[in-house]
Amino acid sequence: MKRVSAFLGAAALMMSSALANDTSAVLTTGGLEFVNNAQVVMESEDLYISRDEIRVTYVFRNDSDEDQDLLVAFPMPDIVPDHFSPVAFPTGPADNLFEFKTMFNGEPVEATLHEYAYAAGVDRTKLLQKLNLPIVPISQEAIDAVDALDDETAAELLHLGMAMPDEFDAGEGWEKHHWPNWTYRATYTWEAHFPAGERVTVEHSYKPSVGGTVGVSFLAEPYEDWDPAAEYKQKYCTDDAFLNAVRNTLKNPDEPYSAPFFENWISYILTTGGNWAGGGIEKFRLVIDKGEPENLVSFCGEGVKKIGPTTFEMVKEDFWPREELNILILDRHDEEY
Template sequence: MLRYLLAFGLLAGSTGGATANDSVAEIGAGGLVLGRSDVVSIESETLYLSMDQVRVDYLFRNNSADDVETIVAFPMPDIAFNPYEGNSIPVEDDNFLGFTVEVDGMPVTPELQQRAVSAGGIDITGLLTGAGVPIAPYDAYEIDMSGVAPADLATMKAAGAVEMAVATDGTTPTGMAYPRWTVESAYHWTMTFPANAEVKVRHTYTPAVGGAAGVFFLMEGAGSALYADYEKRYCIDAPFVNGAKRRLESADADSGPYYTESWLSYVLTTGANWAGPIKRFRLVVDKGSTGNLVSFCGEGVSKTGPTTFEMVKDDFWPERDLDVLFIVANR
């Protein structure tokens, strides 16, 4: 029996969009990855992306005469706590992307492993748990440290894991602290790819979509560094830009709609780690509303519905990750 370590890829951490106060960074996420395999191939992959859900349907094939027993892992994106920039976290608990997985139609319940790493790269998981401090305080801007032993608190400070809060006078300690560590999380379970057989795998999650209160690239204008970055990252073109301008110009200042940006990142290149290319790859991007706009880089993209766009490739080798820009109409 062959053994491999597989990972359901969320291999990107927070990816920077604009960092103004009225923006939230998106968190890159992806699909199934493997530390190289000569026997397990992706026969087909259908990837559905929207601001509300990411859904991936795979058909794998074990092309060998032996069963492949695997420890499968789904690394969640790293979450770095920083009071100066928010993270886009859909659900404020350990499964903050609402991740689910099915194998041949049967739900799988994975186990969770979490670690806390300080800014200096020190594993402080044991230190935090021993001191009664939560590893993943997703819903807390500040943490009450009044019950932590002075020696433990000193160790946390030395590791760069916390920044103590002070009162408005700028000097008086409040007993609260800002977390400064990164949470590394991974779901994992055991799975077998039967010899010379196909396996269907589906996983879904709510994407950690970033956004900004406005249309940044139009504010900066053509020729700006931000505009050039959008051209490279999202492949914005003249029809998309003109459509965005028309929407902004026609919007009523009082009644709207009011247009904002949303960003979605997906780690696509890990699909190249399986045996051979993805034999049949289908991408569906749903902009959510007919009043919205969407732009992303792709070849042979066609409009397949009022809000959906599709790209189909045979023998597909993903050479770049996917970034999607939405211009969203809000009322």
């Protein structure tokens, strides 16, 4: 696929085919499984993404001559705890961490939340339940509970990659603590009725999980087995125009971390959209809002145009989900622009 870049004002943009979608699903004895549906088409999707909110509106069309009653699923991006980085995790209540809201044909829908805990690629949800540990690893309840575990249980979690040790001296001698280290995975589901030959509208809104760093990391030279510039180019499609825009702000040209920005990362699950009839979206519209005019943004795609001081749009027809969407927003923090 051809990759196209555009340097628009204070933002550098590159995008590749990507979209965000509901999917159909079934509940099995092994948990939630996403499945294909050959009767219901995703006619359109209108997706808005910012650091503060994600909103999406779908129009589905049942092309069959029979009503379809489906379990619809909306998977959320994983939450991987990082207790030492400035990650803006969702702060909703324990039973709706993302403050997820759904409307079906204009009426509120009560979605069911399915939660899982993974460590080293293994589902450890039942172990957390056995130990009576909160499943959301970034919650203060989980942090306190893991730190209060007895030595034997803490050692078990360390062995399984579910806890991370932390030792420090705060002035009163060395202390040893443990932090939750499992990945939180969540999917919302609800039952939906798709009348034969008719269209229905589904709307979602929720608070995203926004990762980040203090300073800019991708201008650094490669070291050991990590090349930050190459990784960011692959993940966010950062091009020369974007990199030069950042370099031009360096307070010290010899200090790659001196650019006056904080990194913000947003991920959105896209590929589950291929589970609807036809495998794609007849009309797809994406709007990315970088927050402030002086901020920079980079993500992967094509055909992007600026539609406002902080917003950028991509519109596609017969759009096929191929990969997930990753967005890099550089939040400018100095007072001299």
